[in-house]
Amino acid sequence: xxxxxxxxxxxxxxxxxxxxxxxxxxxxxxxxxxxxxxxxxxxxxxxxxxxxxxxxxxxxxxxxxxxxxxxxxxxxxxxxxxxxxxxxxxxxxxxxxxxxxxxxxxxxxxxxxxxxxxxxxxxxxxxxxxxxxxxxxxxxxxxxxxxxxxxxxxxxxxxxx
Numbered sequence: 311x312x313x314x315x316x317x318x319x320x321x322x323x324x325x326x327x328x329x330x331x332x333x334x335x336x337x338x339x340x341x342x343x344x345x346x347x348x349x350x351x352x353x354x355x356x357x358x359x360x361x362x363x364x365x366x367x368x369x370x371x372x373x374x375x376x377x378x379x380x381x382x383x384x385x386x387x388x389x390x391x392x393x394x395x396x397x398x399x400x401x402x403x404x405x406x407x408x409x410x411x412x413x414x415x416x417x418x419x420x421x422x423x424x425x426x427x428x429x430x431x432x433x434x435x436x437x438x439x440x441x442x443x444x445x446x447x448x449x450x451x452x453x454x455x456x457x458x459x460x461x462x463x464x465x466x467x468x469x470x471x
Contacts, residue, residue: 335418341401342408350402357401358394389438415467419460426456 337357344353400421407417430453436442445453 335414338404338408338417338421339414341405342414345402345405346409350405353405354398354401358398387439412464413467416464419463423457423460426453 341353341357344356348356404417404421407420408414412420430445430449432438433440433443434445
């Protein structure tokens with residue numbers, strides 16, 4: 311995809327991506343453990359309840375700093391509020407699949423492949439107000455490698471049936 315970006319991104323971006331990937335793996339593992347001892351719905355409620363408590367604390371801290379002026383506030387599009395539904399479904403589905411023969415690595419591989427496929431589609435169709443960017447050979451090659459890697463993990467990994 312053609313984008314106007316710096317040719318050599320700062321290493322902090324790579325470190326941030328690596329750290330959030332590790333946190334995602336840890337979160338999926340913890341949600342799977344909660345589902346194993348309870349059920350996927352309990353896992354989702356626990357994860358989102360914890361997030362809600364953290365959000366309320368953050369809002370209380372921000373509220374003390376003062377409110378922005380009305381002309382400075384921006385309204386989120388309506389589709390932005392659907393993230394909670396997809397988040398709850400994601401937690402329940404990953405909690406279920408982690409405890410199946412697919413395992414943690416298969417679950418994360420499928421999740422990564424789905425995110426990459428959807429990202430390329432969203433860029434090429436201009437979804438969510440993004441500028442349309444048509445995938446080039448490099449993007450298609452990367453997409454193929456991610457999907458092939460996910461297939462290798464699932465079909466030939468230790469958890470393969």
